[in-house]
Amino acid sequence: NAGVTQTPKFRVLKTGQSMTLLCAQDMNHEYMYWYRQDPGMGLRLIHYSVGEGTTAKGEVPDGYNVSRLKKQNFLLGLESAAPSQTSVYFCASTLRHGTKRDTQYFGPGTRLTVL
Amino acid sequence: AQSVTQPDIHITVSEGASLELRCNYSYGATPYLFWYVQSPGQGLQLLLKYFSGDTLVQGIKGFEAEFKRSQSSFNLRKPSVHWSDAAEYFCAVGAPSGGSYIPTFGRGTSLIVHP
Numbered sequence: 001n002a003g004v005t006q007t008p009k010f011r012v013l014k015t016g017q018s019m020t021l022l023c024a025q026d027m028n029h030e031y032m033y034w035y036r037q038d039p040g041m042g043l044r045l046i047h048y049s050v051g052e053g054t055t056a057k058g059e060v061p062d063g064y065n066v067s068r069l070k071k072q073n074f075l076l077g078l079e080s081a082a083p084s085q086t087s088v089y090f091c092a093s094t095l096r097h098g099t100k101r102d103t104q105y106f107g108p109g110t111r112l113t114v115l
Numbered sequence: 116a117q118s119v120t121q122p123d124i125h126i127t128v129s130e131g132a133s134l135e136l137r138c139n140y141s142y143g144a145t146p147y148l149f150w151y152v153q154s155p156g157q158g159l160q161l162l163l164k165y166f167s168g169d170t171l172v173q174g175i176k177g178f179e180a181e182f183k184r185s186q187s188s189f190n191l192r193k194p195s196v197h198w199s200d201a202a203e204y205f206c207a208v209g210a211p212s213g214g215s216y217i218p219t220f221g222r223g224t225s226l227i228v229h230p
Contacts (some may be wrong), residue, residue: 045219079131103149
């Protein structure tokens with residue numbers, strides 16, 4: 001049981017390049033989330049998913065797209081990277097929709113730098 | 116919408132001293148409350164959570180937190196700090212909605228432990 005994994009761990013992009021971050025969980029969780037963490041800002045929710053085939057916007061969705069084609073995977077895409085997207089990105093998952101006592105499990109993070 | 120404030124950006128304590136990290140929330144009803152810890156270069160780990168019931172919550176690593184409705188607070192405490200407790204601490208609040216929730220994170224408090 002690997003929990004929540006993220007690929008890649010580090011990435012450097014040039015402005016305008018695109019990339020996809022992969023989050024995978026092997027706990028059969030329904031909910032999945034993408035956050036970004038910036039110094040002094042805590043974690044801010046980018047997008048989330050309440051189940052396979054569904055996605056929703058969070059607090060800071062602009063410049064990002066997501067897909068949840070398989071229950072265990074949640075992809076975060078940057079179509080045209082900007083320096084403002086330099087951040088550490090965390091994925092998280094929660095067991096079941098509607099079960100209030102579930103808590104989030106976090107991945108180790110992806111450090112992205114956009115030059 | 117809910118919000119959470121961690122008033123202290125940095126806290127410095129001596130090893131063996133007691134610790135209290137402050138967390139205040141804004142929400143019209145009783146929220147779900149969480150404390151997470153993040154060691155450098157790592158993801159977030161749940162320390163403890165409050166959903167309902169006993170307002171004094173015990174967590175891992177010797178931490179506890181008390182929900183005080185009258186003060187809209189959920190402060191984290193530890194009676195004797197160890198050098199390994201040096202990390203970033205995040206408070207989070209979740210607004211119950213049909214049993215599920217999307218948490219909002221505070222900006223974090225950095226704990227520095229002096230030998």
